[in-house]
Amino acid sequence: PQPRSGHAVGVPYSDHMTSEIFVRPALPSDREAILEFTTDTFEWGDYIADVFDKWLEREDTFVAVAEGDDGHAIAMGAVRMLSPTEAWYSAARVKPELRGQGIAASVSAELRSWARERGAVVGRLLVEDWNEVAIRHVEKTGPRRVASFVRCTKPVGDASPSPSGNGGRRLPSKLRSRPAGSSEAQPAFASWSVGELGRASRGLIGVGWTFRRLTLGDLEAAAKANAFWEIGAGWALAASAPESRFEVAWLETREEDANDLIRSLIDLAIGSGSESIAIWVPAVDWMVQAARRLGFETSLLHVYAREA
Numbered sequence: 173p174q175p176r177s178g179h180a181v182g183v184p185y186s187d188h189m190t191s192e193i194f195v196r197p198a199l200p201s202d203r204e205a206i207l208e209f210t211t212d213t214f215e216w217g218d219y220i221a222d223v224f225d226k227w228l229e230r231e232d233t234f235v236a237v238a239e240g241d242d243g244h245a246i247a248m249g250a251v252r253m254l255s256p257t258e259a260w261y262s263a264a265r266v267k268p269e270l271r272g273q274g275i276a277a278s279v280s281a282e283l284r285s286w287a288r289e290r291g292a293v294v295g296r297l298l299v300e301d302w303n304e305v306a307i308r309h310v311e312k313t314g315p316r317r318v319a320s321f322v323r324c325t326k327p328v329g330d331a332s333p334s335p336s337g338n339g340g341r342r343l344p345s346k347l348r349s350r351p352a353g354s355s356e357a358q359p360a361f362a363s364w365s366v367g368e369l370g371r372a373s374r375g376l377i378g379v380g381w382t383f384r385r386l387t388l389g390d391l392e393a394a395a396k397a398n399a400f401w402e403i404g405a406g407w408a409l410a411a412s413a414p415e416s417r418f419e420v421a422w423l424e425t426r427e428e429d430a431n432d433l434i435r436s437l438i439d440l441a442i443g444s445g446s447e448s449i450a451i452w453v454p455a456v457d458w459m460v461q462a463a464r465r466l467g468f469e470t471s472l473l474h475v476y477a478r479e480a
Contacts, residue, residue: 193275195282198235198248200228205244206237209267220248220263227252235263236282238275247275251283251295254384259287259295259480262382264306277313284480292480296383301472315476319374320455321383324468328418328449329442345435347404356400357391360407364424369454376475377409377422378452383475386422403436404429410437418446423453430462438466 198206203224210220227233233252237245247266254260261283266276287295297315299306311317352360364370364386377386391409394400399411406425413419418441425433434451441449451468453459460470 193238193240193246193278195236195238195278198224198228198237198245200225202237202245202248205246206248206265209246210248210265213265218265220265223263234283234286236279236286238266238279246270247279249276249279249283251287252382253287253290253292254379254382256291257293258384259284259290259292260382260384261295261297276309280313288480294477295480296475296477298381298383299474299476301474307474310476315478317474318477319372319376319383319475321373321378321473321475322453322455322460322463323471323473324451324453324460324463325471326438326449326466326468328438328446330447345403345432345439347406347429347432347436349401349403349436349440351398352395352400352402352407354392354395356402356407357388357395360391360400360402360424361386361388363407364422367424368427368456369424369459372454372456374475379421401436401440403433406433408433408437410440412444412446413450416445416447418444418449420449420451423451425459427458430459431465434462434466434468 206224207221210218212218213220224235227235227250230252233250235248235250238247240246247270248263249261249265250263252260252262261280264276264280284295295315296318297310299310301307301320364373365375373386375385376383377390391400391407394409394411397411399409401408401410403425406423406429408420408423410418410420410423418437420437423433423437437451438449451463453463455472464470
């Protein structure tokens, strides 16, 4: 277990009263208290129960909690080092009756301190476009919006209720996909870096639900793992993921090829036996419209960043 260390901060509970809140590393014993206020965070619930224990075991991740006078956790947050210089913040949660009192900021300060000690120079986080409360809080506390991404999702294969195009029959792509070798990494990286998709992405790639800088080494490593694809004049990083999902973390293409590149990715997803496909694309209109034309549901999210 992580040792009980941290710092105390004064948090105003009213205009005339201040209570001392202790911010410290999370412990396995905090699980029950945390789940009490993280079960119904969103309409669909929350993911904290699935990841809390795993996070405590990871050396690249730090979870902090604020505890009340009774020693029970009343707020939490997490940070993970995605690279030697990039930190990713997530899971900011506060008991509903204690929100708006500066507790989240105190937890955030502890997370930032941990990240700086490990070499972080930038910290980022992700907020859904519909979450106006979170957006107001983030923009008020310092991070600035640096990029917007759209998560495009669609059932495929037997899980698809109605194949699109041509009277219900799925139209195959005009572009042929093939595994790309390491020699394709440099031209793909160069094309993306100067192209509209790369500029809109601000150099970031989606890794699960986190974002960090794409490097040439990422493409070379993906080639070795058979997850780097050449599709016509474009490329993609795509592979099977948990829950029978085919995950596309990055792609590079031209506007005139966008439809067929996505069709090729759907073909790859079906060929892998996946039941759904998820694609991260920057919020570039022609790219998003191409996904929507092919029956994808889309969700807009924003990446915020600040100096560590």
